[in-house]
Amino acid sequence: MDCFNCHNNHCIIKRNLNEKLRSFVERKSTIRCKKGQTFIIEGSPVHGLYFVQEGKVKVAKTGFNGKEQIVRFTGHGETIGHRGFGAGLTYQINAVALEDAVLCNFSNDILKEMLMEVPLLTYDLMIFYAEELNRSETKVKKFAQMTVREKVIDVLLYINRKFGRTNDALNLQLSRREISDFAGTTEEQVIRTLSALRKEGLIETPGKHIVIKNVELLSKEISEHNYFIYS
Structure with a gap:
């Protein structure tokens, strides 16, 4: 899927797309997953961010005694794997397609180059991380209250x-x-x-x-x- 023709206008990449990014988005990988397929394994090496082009995805962590804790569900245009990007060597979550899905993968190197080239993209990603932190803190209240x-x-x-x-x-x-x-x-x-x-x-x-x-x-x-x- 060409990012310039993508219909997911709330995707971070899509809404910051300009000619400066054309050469970068042409280097992304497109991955097709079948229902039930795991495309991120907890503990595996980080290899960039995923953006959902089509389909629904379950994001989860392994808790005590191997019990799964679902972190969130994602759909069209949303980002997966962001907690591994720039923060460590391995992913801290599993990601499984809940239906047939199409995913756009940007490697760490491509993303770093993009963030250096387009400040608005960097700012948008910073806001995204802040919102994710707020959701995580709010979820803690849920378990307590x-x-x-x-x-x-x-x-x-x-x-x-x-x-x-x-x-x-x-x-x-x-x-x-x-x-x-x-x-x-x-x-x-x-x-x-x-x-x-x-x-x-x-x-x-x-x-x-x-x-x-x-x-x-x-x-x-x-x-x-x-x-x-x-x-």
Whole structure:
């Protein structure tokens, strides 16, 4: 995919694109991943940043006793692997395609040259890192202040905001284990919470789908926290 013809206008590279960067973006690598394919392995050498051109990706870390902790989900135009860039020799996360995906990879050397050439790109990346730090700090509050029910509701609303719905069904299908790994709770607690929300008529769970029946009521349940954990 030629960056100049890319439709992901909120991608950091795309929104700072100019003729100065043409020679750099022509040197990027394009990677196609099948659903379930891991393209970043935790502990592997850092080889630049990835930008999602198409598809959805799960980013996770390995916690205590090998338990997976999902850090975030990414979609079109978003950046992956940024915590490894310029900060160490190895990636601190795993990244797995949740559906067939197309990724743009810029090596460390290409990125460094680009940042030296275009100050606005450097500034934009700095703002991105600041926002990521803010999200990480806010997530810490979640684990300390939210109940299990509130954590699960927050995850559902996050997916709704980020990926939207089709016929009220969330456009990202997650297993109960993945929801628990993202919410910071257990699979059993997620199952009980979803069952309670279903009995209250707030959601439906046909097959692997989750259908939100009333976004407003779900939002009210976590409104006292005055923030949404994720964006």
